[in-house]
Amino acid sequence: MTYTIGIDVGGTNVVAGLFDGDGVLLAKLKTPTEKSSGTEGFLDQLAGLARKLLSERGIAEGSLAAVGIGLPGFMNEKDGTVTAANLPLSGTPVAQLLSRKLGVPVAVQNDVRMIVYGETIRGAGAGYRHVLGLTLGTGMSAAFVTDGRIHTGAEGLAGEIGHVIMDGVQYTCGCGMTGCLETIASATGIARQAQDGLAAGRGGLLAERFPYPSSRGELTARDVWQAAVDGDDFALSIYRYTAEKLALALAPAVILLSPDVVIVGGGVAAAGDILFGPLREEVSRRVHPLYRERLRIVPGSLDDDAGLIGSAAYAQSLQSR
Numbered sequence: 001m002t003y004t005i006g007i008d009v010g011g012t013n014v015v016a017g018l019f020d021g022d023g024v025l026l027a028k029l030k031t032p033t034e035k036s037s038g039t040e041g042f043l044d045q046l047a048g049l050a051r052k053l054l055s056e057r058g059i060a061e062g063s064l065a066a067v068g069i070g071l072p073g074f075m076n077e078k079d080g081t082v083t084a085a086n087l088p089l090s091g092t093p094v095a096q097l098l099s100r101k102l103g104v105p106v107a108v109q110n111d112v113r114m115i116v117y118g119e120t121i122r123g124a125g126a127g128y129r130h131v132l133g134l135t136l137g138t139g140m141s142a143a144f145v146t147d148g149r150i151h152t153g154a155e156g157l158a159g160e161i162g163h164v165i166m167d168g169v170q171y172t173c174g175c176g177m178t179g180c181l182e183t184i185a186s187a188t189g190i191a192r193q194a195q196d197g198l199a200a201g202r203g204g205l206l207a208e209r210f211p212y213p214s215s216r217g218e219l220t221a222r223d224v225w226q227a228a229v230d231g232d233d234f235a236l237s238i239y240r241y242t243a244e245k246l247a248l249a250l251a252p253a254v255i256l257l258s259p260d261v262v263i264v265g266g267g268v269a270a271a272g273d274i275l276f277g278p279l280r281e282e283v284s285r286r287v288h289p290l291y292r293e294r295l296r297i298v299p300g301s302l303d304d305d306a307g308l309i310g311s312a313a314y315a316q317s318l319q320s321r
């Protein structure tokens, strides 16, 4: 029996999972991301987690076939280096260095691609050939998997749909531009819209629950969702506006790629019909009936494990290719 390890690296935590040859998740470890001791310390942490997963189960290191890693960063496809603003990685050949430490092939991709790959192999996209996935979390990004392959595009730049400029949006994005879609369509963006509305004197349930300015900064996207579920007009209008802006980018993507299914993951996807209702409607009315009739926009089904599952499965797929 051979085993694969998937590692999902976030700015806050690292989660590593051990999978058997059939892709069954056997064990999982979670630990705060090591950022204080530089690149070497960070890579040692990843190698340490992999070794611990094996040793805790009494598995010899020689039985490990491959390791896959998803992390929030920019992959340079030409030289295999990774640069990540929130991690101690700057032009770092992560796969090569970690492969040397562990003695097995290591595959690295950005976290959103691994999540969408995971959903395609074992989640909401299983059985479909062409899967477009979005994640709406702190930020927003997309990935496209077609016939089991992740489409990375020239220079590995495919998928950064969160940085399409939206007319009328004045928020400054973390990327340095103004008006990016993710400043609206993300957990951060939804909370920000609510806070701005309260500052401008909007009434209703959110104003009662988070009196301005004493509760400033406390409100989250989940609170906006709760108020929307409770029937608050302002909260509902935020989700409607978010869905509208998202549809402006998603509709052309649907036409360009013609996916069998669009999967929406990340924390905001938990909003359910409050988000998916207006999103389906807004995308539908922007595309030709040929696309509309077969349009499927669904939430991810693997929750927090999507990245782990995707990373391990992706590493394994490169082995068998």
Ligand SMILES: [Zn+2]
Residues within 6 Å of the ligand: 162, 163, 173, 174, 175, 176, 177, 180
């Ligand atoms: Zn941006």
